[in-house]
Amino acid sequence: MSHLLTNYYEAASVILFGIGFMNLLLQNNLIKKFIGLNIMDTATYLFLAAKGYVFGRVAPILTNGIIDKDYYINPIPAGLVLTGIVVSVSVTAFSLALVLRLYKHYNSLNMDEILRMMREEEGE
Amino acid sequence: MSDFSIMIQMILVVFLIASAIGVSVTRNLFMAVIVFMGYSSIMAIVWLFLESPDLAITEAAVGAGIDTVLFFLTLKKVHALKGTREG
């Protein structure tokens, strides 16, 4: 338990991941599904960023001309997260465009309802 | 890191979880997007605390900016603004 309190960022990020994942999996409403996707992605990035942090060190940008590995935090997670954010904004835009098209054709945001309508049309 | 700073960070983390749960349970889509915008802004602050200013700038511009704009445009197009309830 005390571990969870020291690793509070990691703990929070897996909780957020769980919430986001279940939103993506189980929400019927498409917009909330994709908000869930975003929460899930940011949770992963929070986890990664927390892994790079070291107490008492500063951001990895040269300050006062000090070149010392024990002065800055680990730059790798920040770079990976930066890449990840780009990916998730692309996926978000794409998914919302899909939502727009679906609404145009089916007048609904409910995935189950849309699937049902599609099946009914095919059945005819 | 001082105790005070840790306390602030824990409060922020609690806010993050609270807004994530809020997004999941609310039935109003407009509210969900607003709460998600708040979530992204808090995330930007968290990244400042984690000494990653690059990420903070990016998250503020993308998560709280572009993403929210896209979500709102979608809501407008699907006539979900003005407090319409989800179907």
Next chain:
Amino acid sequence: MEHHLNLVHNIPFFSIFFAMFCGIITPLIKNGRTARRLHGFMVLLIGALSVVLLVNVTQNGEAYTFMMGHFPAPWGNELRVGPLEALLAVLVSVVMFLTITGGSDIIFKEIVPEKQNLYFIMLNATFGAMLAMTYTNDIFTGYVFIEILTIASCTLILAKGTKQAIVGTTHYLVFGCMGSGLFLLGVCILYGITGQLLFPQIKEGVAALMATGNYHFALMIVVSLMFVGLGIKSALFPFHSALPTAYGSTMTTSSGILSGLVLKAYIILAIKLTFEVFTVQTLVELKIADVMFVLGVFGMVMGSVYAVRESRMKRMLAYSSVAQIGYIFMGIGLGSVAGMLAACFHVFAHAVTKSMLFVCCGAFIEDANGKEQLENLKGAAHRNPLAGIAFTVGALSMIGVPLFAGFISKLYFATAALEMTGLRLVLVLAALAISMILNAMYFLPSVIAIWTRPKEDGEGASKRAQTSPTFALAMVLFIVVNLVLGIGYRPIIDVMKQGIELIQMTL
């Protein structure tokens, strides 16, 4: 490991960049036909170069790493090239070329003219991403290209532009996002416990962790997250539900690419992870292999059961893919080198066969004016005999009739199972037998149906449909490739063995 590189060694790097380059430049080409020519040229060139590379690495018996930039292994990105990777690149090029050659008529018919060039951007990107996933030696690069592949493959599905296609894409995208999310979480935790991102370094880290027993539970969860993620993306049995909706709603050409290649790209990554990061022994020790084995066996049976129930051909083929993916995961789950070898060969056999079946199915549906119920396709083979023959070959290969590719992979699965004892042996053999019977139960009736002349309009139905020469060429080549895999499989197996040995040597 300082290697003297000659020009041939640059081929993997060149292939990936040339494919992406063609993808980037295609928006400037407004004409879909020109874009198609550029795509065809690119795939042919890369295919030819991959053959050169394959010959070179097998003759020298070497595997090397290619630095992407000025910095060596733990600092910069790397590609890893060996016989197995080169062979996979050849496979991807061949299947891509044949599928698009055979299915391009449908592309030009179904997509509105102003968006045809966009479709080829996505094809080029899909190709580049698959090559990158085949060659990469870096787990995060793998993730980035998984995402490119997700977006590109979703666009291939929605290109048809009908509302069913949009629903199919959304369903597919939701599953794809879940898969990549889980994979990314796995990558992050793995980075947290090993501190590395490149395969060889992670392998050392994992070996050290296994030896000391630290983070045992975390490692187990990491491996499950990554394999479940890849499993969701490659439509492993309980996660397959997006596949029939997506394939049933889109053009058969896209389905052929997706089922033949895109699903395989995720599996290739899973196989690479098994060999180059976690090792087969670790998977067995962590019990992940057992889980994959069970899911694979279930997938083999359940996929076929669903397929038997299905009356629409495209959806039937989609469920058949679920079953075949089950075979591959069962092979990985056997936890032996022989099982992996069989799984690798099945990747080849299924890629070649399923894309051929989809292209034929597309031609049949085209001749039947877009109707895809099995009863509407009656007599389709008489309208288009070449497609009929190819479909029959594909069906026989799927069932596992000797002379065709599918038989050899089943043979190797059975051989791999004979090394096992007890329950596993029984399960594999039973699953193989049941699945073969079920395959026959749904493929034979469709073969019979397409070769049956409908009575009512006897003359109208036997009217020959016009087949373009490119389609004929693609069909003939598809059949030849299938026979080559089914008869002259020895050299291919040898190259795979060599590749696997080389990977295992470089610990």
Next chain:
Amino acid sequence: MSENKSFWQRLKSWIDGDEILIDADKYISTRERKERVPMEKAVTMERLRSNSTLYRVLCVAITVVFIAVMLRVVVDLPMFGDPGSITNNEVGQRYLEQGIEETGAINFVAGMILDYRAFDTFGESNVLFMAVIAVLMLLQRDKKNISAAEDQEMAEDEVFDSQDSKLILKKGAKCLAPVVILYGIYVVLNGHLSPGGGFSGGSIIGAGLILYSAANGQKKMQTFFTIKTLTRISVACLLTYCGCKSYSFFTGANHVGWEIPKGTPGAILSSGFILPLNICVGLVVACTMYGFYALFTKGEV
């Protein structure tokens, strides 16, 4: 053709090929009847969902179990902020200690993503490009993607936009847009010197363009920024990116030498390819973000 033929008779006629049709018909028709079954099964899942309390309880239960397993993993992980953690290894050390010498960038993160691990970043800019092409394919209006209701709605929006009902807002946005764009350009150009870089700066420029377009109407924007401009800028930037990286990967892997001069660390014109790459990424991102906005609102850029 009677139903009660023996198996061997049917096999014989099947081999002879004269009665295939009947058998095939029978096969298909039995399969037709079975086809309804999976649909009804699928409906039970919907019924489960309609039973909302049970469904919600199940959702929460699954979430809690998943989170519990993951928390168990977190308990094992290295401590947060521990300098001795395994992630602080030789990889990060080299980025920090020799980064300036080897890349010329004093923002170590920029040096890492645009030089050490540039292949990932190349993939990342391609993801963006693919996304904008995908959105273009989805939302650009063509004969399969138009509806009268939508046309009418858009016409109404246009009338509403042209009224002066939101004058203060519009004037404010007009003043603010150039400042935002300028800040974005600053962030892009200083990517190797200060926090930010191509991606964040590009999104800020994109946000500025969106603001400008919202304030002045898309018509005015179209006078200088159309779909042609968008694709041309994106393609040109990505090709530059592709070219630069091909050069450095090729020379690096083959040990050719011919390195790009790094300049004085800290100066604006320094750090080899990083500045041009940041500019390229920034332009691509700005175009992409504005492209998303325009396609979402009007279905055209």
